[in-house]
Amino acid sequence: MAPPSADLIPTAGNNCTGANDVTESAAPIGTPKLAELDPSKLKVTTTKTPRQFQADSSKIEWGKADVSTDHWITAKWSETAGWAAPELKPYGPIDLWPTASCLHYATECFEGMKAYRGFDGSLRIFRPTKNSARMLVSTNRIALPSFSPSALEELIKILLATDGPKWLPERGSFLYIRPTMIGTGGALGVHKPREAMLFIILGQFPVLYGKSLKLLASREDSIRAWPGGFGFAKVGANYGPSLMAQKEAQARGYDQILWLFDKSCQVTEAGASNFFVVWKNKDTGRIELVTAPLDDKVILDGVTRRSVLELAKDRLAVSNGEIQGLDVVERKYTMMDLIDAAKEDRLLEAFAAGTAFFIASVSKIHFRGEDISPKQTNGTYAGILRGWLKAIMFGEEPHEWAVVVPETGFEVDASAAEKEINEMAETLRRMKTNPAFAAALQKVQAEI
Amino acid sequence: MAPPSADLIPTAGNNCTGANDVTESAAPIGTPKLAELDPSKLKVTTTKTPRQFQADSSKIEWGKADVSTDHWITAKWSETAGWAAPELKPYGPIDLWPTASCLHYATECFEGMKAYRGFDGSLRIFRPTKNSARMLVSTNRIALPSFSPSALEELIKILLATDGPKWLPERGSFLYIRPTMIGTGGALGVHKPREAMLFIILGQFPVLYGKSLKLLASREDSIRAWPGGFGFAKVGANYGPSLMAQKEAQARGYDQILWLFDKSCQVTEAGASNFFVVWKNKDTGRIELVTAPLDDKVILDGVTRRSVLELAKDRLAVSNGEIQGLDVVERKYTMMDLIDAAKEDRLLEAFAAGTAFFIASVSKIHFRGEDISPKQTNGTYAGILRGWLKAIMFGEEPHEWAVVVPETGFEVDASAAEKEINEMAETLRRMKTNPAFAAALQKVQAEI
Numbered sequence: 030m031a032p033p034s035a036d037l038i039p040t041a042g043n044n045c046t047g048a049n050d051v052t053e054s055a056a057p058i059g060t061p062k063l064a065e066l067d068p069s070k071l072k073v074t075t076t077k078t079p080r081q082f083q084a085d086s087s088k089i090e091w092g093k094a095d096v097s098t099d100h101w102i103t104a105k106w107s108e109t110a111g112w113a114a115p116e117l118k119p120y121g122p123i124d125l126w127p128t129a130s131c132l133h134y135a136t137e138c139f140e141g142m143k144a145y146r147g148f149d150g151s152l153r154i155f156r157p158t159k160n161s162a163r164m165l166v167s168t169n170r171i172a173l174p175s176f177s178p179s180a181l182e183e184l185i186k187i188l189l190a191t192d193g194p195k196w197l198p199e200r201g202s203f204l205y206i207r208p209t210m211i212g213t214g215g216a217l218g219v220h221k222p223r224e225a226m227l228f229i230i231l232g233q234f235p236v237l238y239g240k241s242l243k244l245l246a247s248r249e250d251s252i253r254a255w256p257g258g259f260g261f262a263k264v265g266a267n268y269g270p271s272l273m274a275q276k277e278a279q280a281r282g283y284d285q286i287l288w289l290f291d292k293s294c295q296v297t298e299a300g301a302s303n304f305f306v307v308w309k310n311k312d313t314g315r316i317e318l319v320t321a322p323l324d325d326k327v328i329l330d331g332v333t334r335r336s337v338l339e340l341a342k343d344r345l346a347v348s349n350g351e352i353q354g355l356d357v358v359e360r361k362y363t364m365m366d367l368i369d370a371a372k373e374d375r376l377l378e379a380f381a382a383g384t385a386f387f388i389a390s391v392s393k394i395h396f397r398g399e400d401i402s403p404k405q406t407n408g409t410y411a412g413i414l415r416g417w418l419k420a421i422m423f424g425e426e427p428h429e430w431a432v433v434v435p436e437t438g439f440e441v442d443a444s445a446a447e448k449e450i451n452e453m454a455e456t457l458r459r460m461k462t463n464p465a466f467a468a469a470l471q472k473v474q475a476e477i
Numbered sequence: 478m479a480p481p482s483a484d485l486i487p488t489a490g491n492n493c494t495g496a497n498d499v500t501e502s503a504a505p506i507g508t509p510k511l512a513e514l515d516p517s518k519l520k521v522t523t524t525k526t527p528r529q530f531q532a533d534s535s536k537i538e539w540g541k542a543d544v545s546t547d548h549w550i551t552a553k554w555s556e557t558a559g560w561a562a563p564e565l566k567p568y569g570p571i572d573l574w575p576t577a578s579c580l581h582y583a584t585e586c587f588e589g590m591k592a593y594r595g596f597d598g599s600l601r602i603f604r605p606t607k608n609s610a611r612m613l614v615s616t617n618r619i620a621l622p623s624f625s626p627s628a629l630e631e632l633i634k635i636l637l638a639t640d641g642p643k644w645l646p647e648r649g650s651f652l653y654i655r656p657t658m659i660g661t662g663g664a665l666g667v668h669k670p671r672e673a674m675l676f677i678i679l680g681q682f683p684v685l686y687g688k689s690l691k692l693l694a695s696r697e698d699s700i701r702a703w704p705g706g707f708g709f710a711k712v713g714a715n716y717g718p719s720l721m722a723q724k725e726a727q728a729r730g731y732d733q734i735l736w737l738f739d740k741s742c743q744v745t746e747a748g749a750s751n752f753f754v755v756w757k758n759k760d761t762g763r764i765e766l767v768t769a770p771l772d773d774k775v776i777l778d779g780v781t782r783r784s785v786l787e788l789a790k791d792r793l794a795v796s797n798g799e800i801q802g803l804d805v806v807e808r809k810y811t812m813m814d815l816i817d818a819a820k821e822d823r824l825l826e827a828f829a830a831g832t833a834f835f836i837a838s839v840s841k842i843h844f845r846g847e848d849i850s851p852k853q854t855n856g857t858y859a860g861i862l863r864g865w866l867k868a869i870m871f872g873e874e875p876h877e878w879a880v881v882v883p884e885t886g887f888e889v890d891a892s893a894a895e896k897e898i899n900e901m902a903e904t905l906r907r908m909k910t911n912p913a914f915a916a917a918l919q920k921v922q923a924e925i
Contacts, residue, residue, distance in 0.1 A: 093664050095664055122572045124571070124572060125571050127568070134717045135712075135718075136716075171718055172717070172721050207665065217543075217655060217678075219719075220723070221723075230665075249705060257699055259718045264583075265579075266713070268581070268584075269584040270619055271667075273618065275668070300667075326698075450920065451917075453911065453913050457917055465894065465897040470905060
């Protein structure tokens with residue numbers, strides 16, 4: 030038997046949680062240490078064939094065309110080796126075996142973030158540690174590998190540093206960021222993936238108009254999430270099953286589904302966003318900003334949700350000039366509570382809040398044949414919160430939530446021609462090992 | 478405006494369901510008819526490089542290696558054209574854009590079936606219409622395209638006809654069949670996939686030993702499915718989120734999770750199989766075969782489940798020699814019902830039933846610190862049902878459930894050498910259009 034090598038680490042001394050402990054760190058003696066996700070190992074290959082930037086943001090076909098930027102970052106993981114060196118490379122397709130875990134068992138999760146071009150010219154990302162930490166919560170929920178959230182954050186910054194200057198030139202505009210992890214491998218079977226891949230892509234996102242949303246309340250036979258499920262995690266499994274309801278809503282002239290839960294019709298989320306109402310409390314008469322709580326893990330711990338709550342607690346608690354102070358309340362509330370408030374003229378506002386569609390006011394909710402509408406005056410709390418958040422995102426208000434990303438850009442590989450010859454020579458060398466090569470070359474060379 | 482062409486079909490006369498109808502068939506006037514999934518259009522390319530058949534079934538690395546056969550069938554679908562001609566081709570990787578719907582939103586579903594080599598030498602599949610119909614139920618649940626279930630069944634038969642002779646030579650053995658559909662395309666966004674792909678793969682499956690299962694009851698904070706969810710459909714979203722619980726079970730020495738539902742601890746499924754118990758009814762003293770009902774759509778409508786229920790109703794209703802008759806009952810029942818039955822010596826048997834692991838007796842269930850075990854005599858009902866089903870699957874008992882598939886096999890393309898030269902010439906022709914080709918060739922030819 031070979032002596033233990035330097036990459037074998039004894040862990041018995043650390044394993045204080047007993048034989049049944051199955052955390053990643055409780056490796057038995059002699060298990061080789063798995064490589065961590067390490068941005069310092071990044072291999073960089075810039076593109077030779079740049080993609081087309083769409084300068085007219087009204088022409089960005091989000092949801093219809095592939096609006097990805099020039100590069101993406103990938104990192105492969107395996108059960109036996111851990112994380113391989115990440116790669117920054119020209120955007121392109123993924124090769125997957127038809128047996129890959131993510132194609133059968135939804136072993137996949139993602140994050141949604143944005144990069145903002147500030148009015149001062151700097152590129153910023155908004156509370157990236159929140160997204161990176163949530164990504165780890167999501168991977169843990171579906172048996173995908175762990176990683177250091179700060180390593181993910183670092184990789185996101187590197188990709189933005191590279192593609193930011195070309196793809197986000199205009200002040201006041203933004204790019205969409207999509208970190209994703211998928212279970213890969215070639216072995217079918219319902220088990221923890223033995224291989225996985227992390228990737229980060231960037232995409233142009235259309236400018237959103239200040240259109241207010243009309244929501245269709247979900248039917249009793251269509252539930253987005255449940256206690257003990259995975260509604261709190263950003264896993265693929267929360268989205269596919271929601272599409273039929275969304276399609277029905279759109280066919281009926283609504284923008285999104287308002288997801289209810291339980292026979293009591295608890296209000297949870299709107300589409301893929303968190304949902305807020307502003308009402309006058311029936312008993313106290315005080316104005317409240319209300320959203321569903323996180324404690325039963327049914328709803329997503331949204332970064333925009335969290336930011337709205339924190340800003341409101343911080344800045345809206347007491348009246349200020351024309352703005353009346355309000356109480357911030359995370360509680361369960363039902364469709365019937367909303368209907369009562371609307372009937373009693375206490376329902377002031379409703380809005381959806383999320384990264385992709387930011388803060389969107391809701392003008393109408395349809396529930397069992399009835400329409401309810403918030404009073405929605407011009408100077409809404411949604412508008413105030415939107416303004417504060419925008420000022421932070423675009424650097425008008427200096428704030429720790431907005432993290433500046435230094436940029437480098439990239440040069441289209443200057444030695445492209447030379448490199449191309451070398452690559453083609455490499456291909457020809459491989460082809461030459463095939464006995465058919467000589468005959469094929471003769472054939473082609475004979476064709477003038 | 479161009480006049481309507483021959484492929485435009487007026488549908489107004491058929492559209493009797495009103496403006497809000499959003500079924501696939503309610504196309505507005507002038508919408509081109511989308512192509513159906515059509516096995517008669519199949520394009521066939523057999524392999525030049527056959528894969529290795531593993532003759533020793535104890536060496537089949539299910540879940541560890543890619544055990545797929547020589548060929549697979551694929552068919553692409555798009556929102557604008559419908560189903561393209563399906564292809565039978567050498568097994569190989571799928572090219573997907575990193576933005577493909579199935580990698581982010583779990584727009585994916587599958588079926589699990591088996592092909593059986595009968596003791597008479599014929600290849601049979603078991604109740605294929607049930608699986609094909611359920612596949613359509615699954616695609617409908619997650620906004621993937623519709624198709625004719627009989628077309629899917631036909632494609633499965635063609636693939637088996639091709640690979641069956643080589644890959645299923647031994648009488649009494651079986652192959653696993655995995656039809657799959659995934660949302661593809663290149664446009665990110667939470668919406669119904671605009672492109673999709675159906676594929677069918679076959680894989681060698683290890684022989685299962687008659688080992689009885691030990692189950693760990695799921696914890697309150699881990700719920701597989703919910704009414705209004707998608708537990709009844711074979712969608713990816715049911716599997717990924719179950720893996721952490723399964724991993725915990727295995728780390729604690731159990732084979733699978735027994736999934737409970739609700740605070741009342743209703744017993745639903747075992748792992749990815751349906752679950753049955755045989756007990757003596759407390760009040761009547763009669764023997765009952767009990768399984769959870771389908772009506773709240775929380776559990777999978779398993780083909781093995783259905784077959785067990787039908788056979789039991791048909792053949793076990795009245796006592797026959799030493800076999801005591803039993804009542805077949807689909808009802809909700811709880812872990813507490815099981816515990817009571819075990820304590821009162823009324824819990825005779827428990828077993829899991831599904832395609833992959835067939836009918837597996839359960840010897841122990843762990844629930845909140847307590848173990849319960851069925852009495853489990855030698856001549857169990859599970860054993861009787863297993864015997865009957867096997868006799869049907871392997872053709873010992875002629876039965877309409879077992880459908881014989883005529884086989885053709887395939888020949889490794891005899892003109893492989895010639896074809897290879899032509900393909901390589903084709904590659905060289907493409908490379909020749911690149912200005913770098915001449916220099917690269919010179920470089921390689923200079924290398925002796």
